[in-house]
Amino acid sequence: MEPITYAQATGLLSWTWLLIALPAAGAAVLLLTGRRADKWGHWVGVATIGAAFALALGMFASLAGLDDKSAATDLFTIISVGEVHIEASLLFDPLSAVFCLLITGVGFLIHLYAVGYMAHDEGRRKFFGYFNLFAAAMLVLVLGGNYFMTFIGWEGVGLASYLLISFWQMKPAAATAGKKAFLTNRVADVGFLLAMFLMVSTIGSLDFANVFNGAEGLSDGTSLALGLLLLAAACGKSGQWPFQTWLPDAMEGPTPVSALIHAATMVTAGVYLIARSHVIFSLNENVQTAVVVVGALTLLFGAIVGCAKDDIKRVLAWSTVSQIGYMFLAVGLGGAAFALGIIHLLAHGFFKAGLFLGSGSVMHAMNDQTDIRRFGGLWKVMPLTYATFAAGWLAIIGLFPFSGYFSKDPIIAAAFAREGWQGWVTGGAALLGAALTAFYMTRLFILTFHGPKRWTEDVHPHESPAIMTGPLVLLGLGSLAAGGLMATPVTDWLVPVFGEQHEAHGHLTHMQVTIATTAVVVLGAVLAWFLFRNGTEEAPHAAAWPVRVARADLGGEAVNRGLFERPGRLAANASVAVDGRGVDGVVNGLSAAVGGSSRRLLALQTGFVRSYALSILSGAVIVVAALMVVVIQ
Amino acid sequence: MMSPEHYLILAAALFTIGAVGVLVRRNAIVVFMCVELMLNAGNLTLVTFARTTGTIDGQVMAFFVMAVAAAEVVIGLAIIMAIYRSRRSASVDDANLLKA
Structure with a gap:
């Protein structure tokens, strides 16, 4: 090199x-x-x-x-x-x-x-x-x-x-x-x-x-x-x-x-x-494998939790976790996929920013409500927000010819290109992630903008002012077009950084991956539409265990609590005990000993000059006696 | 003819009287006089030994003691006067504020 x-x-x-x-x-x-x-x-x-x-x-x-x-x-x-x-x-x-x-x-x-x-x-x-x-x-x-x-x-x-x-x-x-x-x-x-x-x-x-x-x-x-x-x-x-x-x-x-x-x-x-x-x-190949594992694991993790959340911003947040998982997967695969990760990052920057700003516009209209079970039918009152959100939705699920198609499909294809069984595992995870993405984003989209109105009583939704919708429209246009426009130029542009790379070919051709991805994306989206076209229960009573686990962030918090917080608290309490009883005990004991003995010595300070004189005399007598003993010997 | 031992015994007697006086008397003036007695017992010893050894070191020392004692008398009496004025008493036991 x-x-x-x-x-x-x-x-x-x-x-x-x-x-x-x-x-x-x-x-x-x-x-x-x-x-x-x-x-x-x-x-x-x-x-x-x-x-x-x-x-x-x-x-x-x-x-x-x-x-x-x-x-x-x-x-x-x-x-x-x-x-x-x-x-x-x-x-x-x-x-x-x-x-x-x-x-x-x-x-x-x-x-x-x-x-x-x-x-x-x-x-x-x-x-x-x-x-x-x-x-x-x-x-x-x-x-x-x-x-x-x-x-x-x-x-x-x-x-x-x-x-x-x-x-x-x-x-x-x-x-x-x-x-x-x-x-x-x-x-x-x-x-x-x-x-x-x-x-x-x-x-x-x-x-x-x-x-x-x-x-x-x-x-x-x-x-x-x-x-x-x-x-x-x-x-x-x-x-x-x-x-x-x-x-x-x-x-x-x-x-x-x-x-x-x-x-x-x-x-x-x-x-x-x-x-x-x-x-x-x-x-180091092991490092690359670690990055791939982190990416694949996180993209599934985020997508699964995203399916179960009811807060519009949290769904988008878990979606971000999941999409960055795709980017990690790409940069972990290395070679030509470095540029793919950056392209997905740029495309994601556009459509996710647009989606978040759209959710902000919705919250603005709905008195800061974030629960998607309380939305529905908003497409009529907020046409611009609706249109730009739709653009972001199409871009993130990755349908041809929108952004995500050009940025995510190549990553999935590259994931299948890993050698041996690893290619099937990473590729399968990326494909499953795409299906889940389509499912949760469609669920979010349908519950927010379509279906029956489930608003709380005192909201009067309205379109946001022009200073908010302007950026939304620009980001919406970016979401639709960015991926297609950027894919090839950005790859060429980044050649001086990553070097000339050739796309790796693996278990599936690019066309097969595209067909498979489009199929699972449509499947996920249609399933979500079918389940949520009539709205959703406002407070589901008994959810099945996968939903409950996903709602609890797949135990992420529980793991942190069990693995770090509880031992941390125990260690803190133990050190408090050691400090209180042990360290403080020694220090306090020392000072108590000094204080007690000096209180006893205080009794000598009578204030009578004659008793001081007696002490001096006794001291002098003792010194003289000692001298005499030494001299006589 | 008196031998040096007589002088030393006299000096020891004077010193003992002075020391006992300091320890047992309460009147500050008397205590003060007893201190002077002890100083003069010391002087007597110095002079006696100077005489026995035929040198003048002890005699010179006695003069120093006298000079210091004079200075001490001035300060000591002034303190006693000040105490008497403020407390209407010349008893050393009454001036016992510096106690624990």
């Missing part, structure tokens, strides 16, 4: 830092000016992200004109100790370019939508400050030229995610969900930190180029450890098994947050990390 090098940035591309600085400046203005900015603050937020989008487009165009397709900038030195030098370096290459466009483009639409969605919220300025902060951190994550910069962005988005999930912190559920997301991510981030330590100790650098060029010389054990540590970090950020429980709870945040952070961008950071580190992941 020829060594990887990155060219120095020139011209417009040397302004990469401005991409980050724009939203960062917006966040600083919004968070520092205080109430004075309440009236116009949200437009600052929209303007900075819009300007960043324009800049990203310009840089994208300049990058396309370059031969070596990379532009690295060193800003300043962060750490320089002995052999280790860590620069604040930025890298704008095809992979970061598509992420920048997704973050700023979809981010801009969601910012615009949030102007309307948060119009009646007192904290709108603060909200946009956090939103800009998130965009800046996310751009640091994807533009970082070494693992350290990526890590700074990684932690930054974690902070922004925490602030935004618990934005309505007066709601205990939101405050708890924010803490849960933050803590779960912290646990997974340990993997990232350890991976960085391992890189420094074995390769001696955190720079992408140095790490990738030095990775070939690593021993099997080291590359396995490195891959698994990075995978753990990626699983945490992306809500993959076994860290999936925080993502559905994160829906307690405002809906634009769910759309931008917990569907389109931040949760895909794990996929970015694996795609960026594709050299490391391609080194």
Whole structure:
């Protein structure tokens, strides 16, 4: 393999830092000016992200004109100790370019939508400050030229995610969900930190180029450890098994947050990390298998739970978990599938953002009701929301010729292309996931917009204002077309990053996979339509055991509780007991002994000068007597 | 002719009287005089030994003691005066505020 090098940035591309600085400046203005900015603050937020989008487009165009397709900038030195030098370096290459466009483009639409969605919220300025902060951190994550910069962005988005999930912190559920997301991510981030330590100790650098060029010389054990540590970090950020429980709870945040952070961008950071580190992941087959297993397991996990949930945002959240599972599956398969994962990520960014914003529009109309058993028949009152939601629905279930068809089918085909029985297992899981996706999304769609009205008495649904429907329409169009338009160009565009790849052929031809997928998708959708065309019972009494298990998140919470919370509590209580009885006992005993003896000694302090004089005399007599004894001897 | 032992015995007697006086008397003036008695017993010893050894070290020492004792008398009497003014008593047992 020829060594990887990155060219120095020139011209417009040397302004990469401005991409980050724009939203960062917006966040600083919004968070520092205080109430004075309440009236116009949200437009600052929209303007900075819009300007960043324009800049990203310009840089994208300049990058396309370059031969070596990379532009690295060193800003300043962060750490320089002995052999280790860590620069604040930025890298704008095809992979970061598509992420920048997704973050700023979809981010801009969601910012615009949030102007309307948060119009009646007192904290709108603060909200946009956090939103800009998130965009800046996310751009640091994807533009970082070494693992350290990526890590700074990684932690930054974690902070922004925490602030935004618990934005309505007066709601205990939101405050708890924010803490849960933050803590779960912290646990997974340990993997990232350890991976960085391992890189420094074995390769001696955190720079992408140095790490990738030095990775070939690593021993099997080291590359396995490195891959698994990075995978753990990626699983945490992306809500993959076994860290999936925080993502559905994160829906307690405002809906634009769910759309931008917990569907389109931040949760895909794990996929970015694996795609960026594709050299490391391609080194060791066991690591790749681990990524595939995580992806396949999570895509089924999310889809199964998604079938049983009744909260519109939670269904979408589990659907996000499941779709990111597809992306993990793709980047785990490696080779040509790296680009497939990124394409699905981009397509998913569009349709899932659209679906979330659509659900926000529905909640807006229904007095913040999120229970799909309380919706129904909304297509007549909210035609634009209905149409854009339908576009997202068609895109996610992957019917020809909509987005998901072009992004998901190739992943399923690639899953079947693995050798031997593994190909049948992963391919089968991906196919089953597609059927389940069609089922739960159709169920969600039918229960929300069709069937009899099951509204609570005091709601008067209405279409959302233009500032909300505008972004919805654009995202809807993107959902329909993005996959088809992007599939081939993005694959070619990413060749400089992943190298020239040839599609692997396996058990089934691409045509057979397409037919099978379309068949199961139609089957799932028709089954859902048949079951839910007349609405659903509002409070089902006795559900069958699979439904009950799925409603309980397939035991994800129970496992966490049993495996971590209960032993954690026991350990905490035990250490409290040891501390209280043991450590405190020793300390308190010592001080009691000193206090008691000094209280006894106090009796000598009579205040009578004559008794002091007697003590001095006795002391002198004793000294003289002792001297005499010594001298006489 | 009196031998040095006589002087030393006298000094020991004076010192004992002084020490007992300090310990048993309550009047601060008397206690003070007893302290002086003890100092002078010490002086007597010093001078006696100077005489026996034929050197003048002890005599010089006695002068030092006298000088220090003079200074001590000034301060001591001033303290006693101050205590008497504030407490209307010259008893050392009455001045017992510094107790536990």
